[in-house]
Amino acid sequence: MNTTNPVLELKNVNKSFGPIDVLHDISLKVHAGEVLCLLGDNGAGKSTLIKTLAGVHKPTSGQMLMDGEEVSFDCPKDAASRGISTVHQFGGTFPLMTIGRSFFVGVEPTKKFGPFTIFDRKTANETAVKAVKEFGITRIDDGDRLIGGLSGGERQSLAIARAVHFGARVLILDEPTAALGVKEATHVLRIVFEARKRGLAVIFITHQVMHAMTVGDHFAVLIRGALAADFRKGEKTREEITDLMAGGEAMADLEGEIESYMSAHEGHPPPPAH
């Protein structure tokens, strides 16, 4: 697998906004049919990194390569036309639009109606429903339903199905499971597997180590804009990864704190800090 060129590669990428350095010397590779998990605490530079990949920002220095060939994106549309597709936390879709319409935003199917070219609602709805069904979401059967009526997991799935339908080669998932319940997160993880099986390169951004461990082939941990670790599946345990993400602070310290908190608060654990 690794003998071929990676679909997407970053070589020594730096990004600064004026005097503030946000990304330092990032080098990453992601191959087809592989899930790269990008882990990092809030403010570690994950968003800047994915925005750079998606063409929102341009790297200050360093190279981006696709299939071994250097690329440069001036706008998100450039990245999209090269097959880089980003799905955001809430699906990046439009809650008050119908499934069929939102699926085809910007690339509406049209048909002839007398002298006019009109939006082909029937084709749009059928294609959208079919695309989601292929990903195993069978509850979506009416393309006229509004997006806002779907569950969070269904919305994510729809957005991923959309990206795949429009020929994405690199799928960037920005915290897809962060706002979901356990069961729905499982749905989304299954769809990530499905996308991987179809040969997409997936970049999965998360701070939930459990989810990352489930789907990831390859892990990268970002701390304050620098790559703190880059390892493959099975090379590190969950505790080690969590430690890394917390900035190297030993988990043991935290556990000690939690215990003392619990004894001081009648056995209640402290509220989770994400």
Added chain:
Amino acid sequence: MKTQFLSKFVTRPEAGSVMSFVAVILFFVIFGGVQLSNFIGAASWVNLAANLGVVALPVGLLMISGELDISIGAMIPAGSMSVAILSGYYELPIIVGILGALALGVAVGLVNGLLTVRTSVPSLIVTLGTLVAMQGVILSASVLLTGNASVALSAPEWSKAIFGNLVGGSYQIIILWWIGLTAVYFFIVHYTRYGNWIFAMGGDRDSARNAGIPTDRLTIWLFVLSSTSASFVGMCGAILFNSAQVSGGMNYIFNAVVSVVVGGVLLTGGFGSIIGIFFGTLTFAVVTQGIYFTDIDRNWSSLIIGVMLLVAVVMNNSFRKMALTGSKPKKEKQKLNTTRAAA
């Protein structure tokens, strides 16, 4: 079957406005002693609806796309003054006046659009600025050029026939423009890709831009459309009444917003329909003008409009919720009856 139709109907954006329209007419018939046959054919409210409607449609589109244009209040007198000054005071051919009025609309629309897109200032503030600025421009220009705040205009017959005639004694020709424009907007918004773009833009501007929609250009176009439409209405008024005044037009701002909101457009964008705006405008006109046909004192009309606005907004909110959850017909019918009763 019937409940199925009802459940489909109430999840549509125009449901609230169609029901308000029916409810208001019923209210007038039952409590106001209106004779329906006299009332339906009355020109006064149709004329008002048409003038307002030509402006309310593009204002509604802007609201669907997530923006607001209140500079229309100044663009209506600006349109009528331009045509009157150019073709009335300077006696240029009427076509120069007409094109001048429309060009002014395009120019102000471009300013509104560019300022909104280039700065992060909300369009309410941008257009508030151009509203006040344009009022100053109209008044100064009128006084400087003609020495008067009111200018006479005698338009040739052919232009009157197109823009400012009274058909059948009392129906303004702009009614036909309104109906025609509604049909054009309806087709574009609901049957072409551009409509989809407007809804997407109102739903989530960043996602829409990332999906490849030229959001900036579309926003600028919509602003051009609304201020040119306002200028058009002003121009038609000047041609019809043979004169133009620098004042007036301010009430169009609120009337258009009320019509659009009663018409089921979501104030924050992303939801609405042309049919809804059409019925919202009709409802507004029926309330303000229909009150003269009733035994009700006309001073109450503002109260009715206020209550209607609130009821319509609440109704539209619950309908939207139903649309989102893909509701069950049984519950809806109950709700439908209760809202009817409330209205």
